[in-house]
Amino acid sequence: MGWLSDSINLFGLIAAIVILILTIYVAGTLVKKMRDSKAEGELTDHQWDGIAEFKNNLPVGWAVSFLVLIIWGFWYLFLGYPLQSYSQIGDYNRQVDAHNKKFEEKWKNLSKDDLINMGQGIFLVQCSECHGINAEGMNGKAQNLTKWGKEEGIIYTVEHGSTGLGYDGGEMPVLGLSQEDAKAVAAYIMADISDVKNTKYPDDVAKGKKVFETAGCTGCHGPDGKGMPGMANFAPDLSKYGTVDFVKRVLEHGKKGHIGQMPSFAYRNFNDTQIQAITDYIESLSSN
Incomplete structure (x- = not known):
């Protein structure tokens, strides 16, 4: 009977017993009235199929009950329940947090x-x-992740546009750049903007910077590629491309693709170690 030590459980039990007793009493009283009493009183002028309504005032007991219920409801919602109370959702979240801390402590030096x-x-x-x-997307069913976080992924986005990330600036259209210019932009982003700070095409970085500035990329991604100042959700921060932060955002928000909606994986409660592991695995994939 240790659960009775919880004040909320005890209060709920007492309230349930009181409500049960009152229900039995009121129901018995009304049944007796229906059996013994006769309809009396002044009727209203409105009738429906020969049935009229009595001009009776609202019973005092009902009015008091409604008022007490409203007051109790406000007390319960804003004062009684949230403070030092048990919640299955809160208990679940605490257990998940505790598990994640143990998990990260165990695997922190991988x-x-x-x-x-x-x-x-995790990926499989x-x-x-x-x-x-x-991770090749099964013939376009989903994104080809062997190209993600690399120059090939940027080139693909430049050539095909980007959809479904849920940014306020809307979808990214096809830019219409040549293959050489798309490659140069990819090199510039990976070398200078992304926190990855590495590109397979270092000779194209300078050209890519010029193309990035003249092709309209700064209009959404900002002059430094980190998004528009003061508008964090307007367009992707390209400094996060290829990093664990971008993977975490996609996992939390999902992504709308050409064939449907990738759901949010926030409910999976991936911890930081797991997200880093997913990122490293995707990074390790060959884009050939």
């Missing part, structure tokens, strides 16, 4: 290879259904 292996396991269970076991 090597790069271990993180990749962990990420592959959670992501491969749409992206395929090789």
Whole structure:
């Protein structure tokens, strides 16, 4: 009977007993009245199919009950329940937080290879259904993640546009750049803007910077590629491209693709170690 030590549970039990007693009493009284009493009183002028309504005032007991119920409801919602009360959702969240702390403490010193292996396991269970076991998107069913976080992913976005990330600036249209210019922009983003700070095409970085500034990219992504000042959700911050922060955002918000909606994985409560593992695994994939 330890649960009776919880004041909310005890209060709820007492209230339930009181309500049950009152219900039995009121129901018995009304049944007796229906059986013994006769209809008396002044009727209103309104009738429906020969049935009229008595000009009776609202019973005092009903009015008092309604008023007490409203007051109790406000007390319960804003004072009684939220303070030091038990909640299944709150208890679940506390358990998840405790598990994540233990998990991260246990696996905090994983090597790069271990993180990749962990990420592959998570990917095969959670992501491969749409992206395929090789992460190639199963013939366009979903995004080809072997290109994500690399120059190839940027080139693809420049050539095909981007949809479904839910930014306030709307969808990114096809820019119509040549393949050489798209490659140069990709090199510039990966080398100078992204926190990855690495590109396979270093000779194209200077050209990419010029194309980025003249092709209209700064109009949405800002002059430094980190988004418009004061408008954090207007367009993607390209400094996060290829990093764990961008993966975390997609996992939390989902993404609308050409064939449907990738759901948010926020309910999975991936911890930081797991998200880092997924990021490292995707980064390790070959884009060839």
